Amino acid sequence: MIEVANISKKFGDRQVLSEVSMYLETGKVNMVIGQSGAGKSVFLKCLVGLLQTDLGEIHYDRRNFTEMNYQQKKELRQEIGMLFQGAALFDSLTVEQNVVFPLELFAKMSKSERLDRANFCLQRVNLINANNLYPDEISGGMKKRVAIARAIAMNPKYLFCDEPNSGLDPQTSIVIDNLIKEITQEFNMTTVVISHDMNSVMEISDNIFFIYSGQKWWEGNKQDLLTTDNKELCDFVYASSFMKEFKKSQNR
Amino acid sequence: MPIFGKNAVMFKIFKQFGEYFFMLRKTFTRPQKMKIFFRRFFDEVEAIGLDSLAIVAILSVFMGAVILIQSAYNFSNPLIPAYAEGVATRDSMLLEFSPTIISLILVGKVGSSIASELGTMRVTEQIDALEIMGVDPMNYLVLPKIVAGVFIIPFLIVISMFLGVYGGYLASLLTGAISPGRYIYGIQYDFVPYYIFYALVKSAVFAFILTSVSSFHGYHAQGGALEVGKSSTKAVVYSTIAIIFFNLVLTKLLLN
Numbered sequence: 001m002i003e004v005a006n007i008s009k010k011f012g013d014r015q016v017l018s019e020v021s022m023y024l025e026t027g028k029v030n031m032v033i034g035q036s037g038a039g040k041s042v043f044l045k046c047l048v049g050l051l052q053t054d055l056g057e058i059h060y061d062r063r064n065f066t067e068m069n070y071q072q073k074k075e076l077r078q079e080i081g082m083l084f085q086g087a088a089l090f091d092s093l094t095v096e097q098n099v100v101f102p103l104e105l106f107a108k109m110s111k112s113e114r115l116d117r118a119n120f121c122l123q124r125v126n127l128i129n130a131n132n133l134y135p136d137e138i139s140g141g142m143k144k145r146v147a148i149a150r151a152i153a154m155n156p157k158y159l160f161c162d163e164p165n166s167g168l169d170p171q172t173s174i175v176i177d178n179l180i181k182e183i184t185q186e187f188n189m190t191t192v193v194i195s196h197d198m199n200s201v202m203e204i205s206d207n208i209f210f211i212y213s214g215q216k217w218w219e220g221n222k223q224d225l226l227t228t229d230n231k232e233l234c235d236f237v238y239a240s241s242f243m244k245e246f247k248k249s250q251n252r
Numbered sequence: 253m254p255i256f257g258k259n260a261v262m263f264k265i266f267k268q269f270g271e272y273f274f275m276l277r278k279t280f281t282r283p284q285k286m287k288i289f290f291r292r293f294f295d296e297v298e299a300i301g302l303d304s305l306a307i308v309a310i311l312s313v314f315m316g317a318v319i320l321i322q323s324a325y326n327f328s329n330p331l332i333p334a335y336a337e338g339v340a341t342r343d344s345m346l347l348e349f350s351p352t353i354i355s356l357i358l359v360g361k362v363g364s365s366i367a368s369e370l371g372t373m374r375v376t377e378q379i380d381a382l383e384i385m386g387v388d389p390m391n392y393l394v395l396p397k398i399v400a401g402v403f404i405i406p407f408l409i410v411i412s413m414f415l416g417v418y419g420g421y422l423a424s425l426l427t428g429a430i431s432p433g434r435y436i437y438g439i440q441y442d443f444v445p446y447y448i449f450y451a452l453v454k455s456a457v458f459a460f461i462l463t464s465v466s467s468f469h470g471y472h473a474q475g476g477a478l479e480v481g482k483s484s485t486k487a488v489v490y491s492t493i494a495i496i497f498f499n500l501v502l503t504k505l506l507l508n
Binding site: 048050074075076077078080082084085086088089090091101102104105106154160 | 284285288372373376377378380381383384385386387388
């Protein structure tokens with residue numbers, strides 16, 4: 001479980017996050033939604049320590065991340081898996097080497113055990129016969145799957161996904177969404193997904209947090225989302241005509 | 253409080269220096285796994301050293317040849333001893349052309365490649381991915397480049413010296429600017445072994461500058477493809493300026 005208490009972040013004079021608090025549950029997909037520029041990615045970067053918060057605290061299972069020194073943060077990060085928006089695979093390594101990479105650095109395993117674990121992770125994301133391909137030889141959806149395999153290789157307690165569906169077709173998006181959901185439940189992870197894709201939200205979210213102008217504007221679940229009268233949230237959720245029709249049909 | 257004018261420029265310069273030394277401090281720590289460090293070190297030796305061998309060889313042979321022809325052209329005075337062209341070619345190659353000019357050429361080839369590689373890794377979030385995994389990206393990415401550069405570039409410079417002097421011999425043979433025998437006598441005349449030491453010290457320092465300055469600019473690239481290109485240009489410009497400055501300092505220190 002991750003507890004976020006009143007975190008704030010400023011870039012120059014611009015307040016990007018303002019006293020955001022959240023309780024991110026274990027074994028659930030915690031979805032953070034909001035418009036582009038609302039502060040979602042900054043929030044995620046603060047959560048994993050890529051950006052320093054100005055105020056507030058972040059606790060990973062009651063361990064205060066904000067008070068940790070560099071070494072302690074490095075150790076905690078071995079419990080974190082992250083799926084980046086562009087997958088962030090290492091160009092010079094093959095698919096298999098990308099997944100083996102964290103194991104080679106941190107896991108006390110023999111070479112064959114590392115390869116077994118990498119193959120298990122690749123099979124888990126339904127990637128077979130791609131071990132020796134390089135990232136520029138595979139599709140966007142495959143890259144995301146390799147990134148998920150790499151993220152779960154170390155058996156992390158926490159999984160962070162930054163817009164996992166960006167740049168993917170609807171079918172592949174659903175595959176990636178389902179994979180995130182399944183893995184979260186299977187490995188009992190605390191998963192945080194940043195997204196503005198309403199299909200994903202309706203598909204896999206357990207808890208939903210809406211960030212608006214750098215503040216946590218609303219929180220709830222899928223059912224709450226359909227019945228909310230929060231104006232800013234409704235403007236965001238029902239921006240597309242598809243969702244408008246969906247709401248109309250729900251009201252009927 | 254905002255800083256304007258001349259102060260802003262000074263502030264920016266000091267900030268850059270501070271960040272550069274901060275990077276070096278974080279880079280020179282014990283690698284997480286020595287086995288992985290050595291693997292990356294040998295990869296870098298190949299990228300920085302072996303892949304540059306051809307260009308170094310071609311440039312050195314032609315530089316040596318040109319120095320000899322120009323020396324022969326200028327030393328037409330009968331008061332100048334017959335072996336002077338050989339001495340001039342040897343000493344020019346050893347003292348300046350091999351360590352300095354080859355290092356400047358390597359800034360263009362190796363420095364820009366290091367900056368683009370790290371810059372691309374930065375903008376495609378690969379460096380963030382390393383950090384999230386608990387890897388120290390500066391130590392993992394930059395240290396093997398600096399160590400490999402300082403190790404292999406002096407070897408390239410020694411090869412360049414030999415090939416430069418050989419280039420002079422080829423020029424004497426093919427153009428008839430001077431007789432090959434006179435050239436051979438000249439390159440052996442009054443040889444100072446200390447010049448080799450001087451050249452090696454210079455090349456090691458220049459290797460450190462070109463790898464670390466290029467890594468610094470690549471590592472701190474922000475934005476997209478345009479910024480990666482800019483960081484690569486900055487890497488070449490600042491490395492060149494630093495090498496030229498340290499060339500002066502080292503020459504004054506070591507040849508006085």
